Amino acid sequence: QIQLVESGGGLVQPGGSLRLSCAASGSIFSIYSMGWYRQAPGKPRALVARMTSGGSGDYVSSVKGRFTISRDNAKNTVYLQMNSLKPEDTAVYYCHAQVSAIVEYWGQGTQVTVSS
Numbered sequence: 001q002i003q004l005v006e007s008g009g010g011l012v013q014p015g016g017s018l019r020l021s022c023a024a025s026g027s028i029f030s031i032y033s034m035g036w037y038r039q040a041p042g043k044p045r046a047l048v049a050r051m052t053s054g055g056s057g058d059y060v061s062s063v064k065g066r067f068t069i070s071r072d073n074a075k076n077t078v079y080l081q082m083n084s085l086k087p088e089d090t091a092v093y094y095c096h097a098q099v100s101a102i103v104e105y106w107g108q109g110t111q112v113t114v115s116s
Contacts, residue, residue, distance in 0.1 A: 001027060002024060002025070002027055002031065002105045003024070003025045003026050003105075004022055004023070004024055004095045004096075004105055004106065004107035004108075005022070005023045005025075005108070006021065006022050006094070006107040006108065006109065006110040007021050007023075008020040008021050008110060009110030009111045009112045010112070010113070011113045012085055012112070012113070012114055013115070013116050014085060014086060014087060014115075014116055015084060015085065016085050016114070017081070017082060017084075017085065018082050018112060019079055019080070019082070020036065020080040020082070020095075020110060020112075021077055021078075022034070022036070022077060022078045022079070022080075022095030022107055023075070023076060023077045024076045024077070024097060025076065027099075030099045031098070031099060032053070032099065032100075033050060033051065033097070033098040034050065034071070034078045034095070034098070035048070035049055035050025035051060035058075035069070035078075035095075035096050035098075036048045036049050036050070036069065036078075036080045036093055036095060036096065037093070037094045037096055038089075038092065038093045038094065038112075039091055039092050039094070039109075040088075040090060040091040040092075045094065046060070048060055048067065048080070048093070049063065049067055049069040049080060050069065050096075051069055051071060051078065055071075057070075062088075063089075066082065066083050066084045066085075067080060067081065067082050067083070068080070068081040068083075069081075078095065080093070082112070085112075085114045086114060087114050087115060088114075090112060090113050090114050090115070091112060092109040092110065092112075093109065093111075093112050094106050094107055094109045095107035
C-alpha cells in the first residue's frame with residue numbers, strides 16, 4: 001500500500017505562484033512513476049506533469065515553461081512549482097503514483113483557485 005498526501009493548494013491571483021507537495025509513504029520502493037493530474041469542474045482528470053525515469057519532467061503543453069516538477073528522495077516528496085498562474089489553471093490537483101500497469105494510487109486532492 002502507498003499513501004499520498006498533498007498540500008500547498010489555495011487561492012492565488014493571476015500571475016502568482018504556488019508550490020504543491022506530495023508526501024509518499026508505505027511501499028514507496030514499488031513506485032516507478034509519479035506525477036500530478038488536475039480536474040477542473042465539468043472536465044475529466046488530466047495529466048499535468050510527471051517525473052520521467054531519468055529524473056526530468058514531462059509536461060502538458062499548457063503548463064510548459066510555467067510549472068516545474070521535482071522530487072526530494074530523502075523526504076519521499078514530489079513537488080509541483082506553479083508560476084505565472086492563470087484562471088484556467090483552477091482545478092483540484094491530484095498526486096499520482098504508478099506501481100505497475102494496473103496498480104496506481106491517488107492522493108486526496110488539493111484545490112487550486114486562480115482568481116482576482
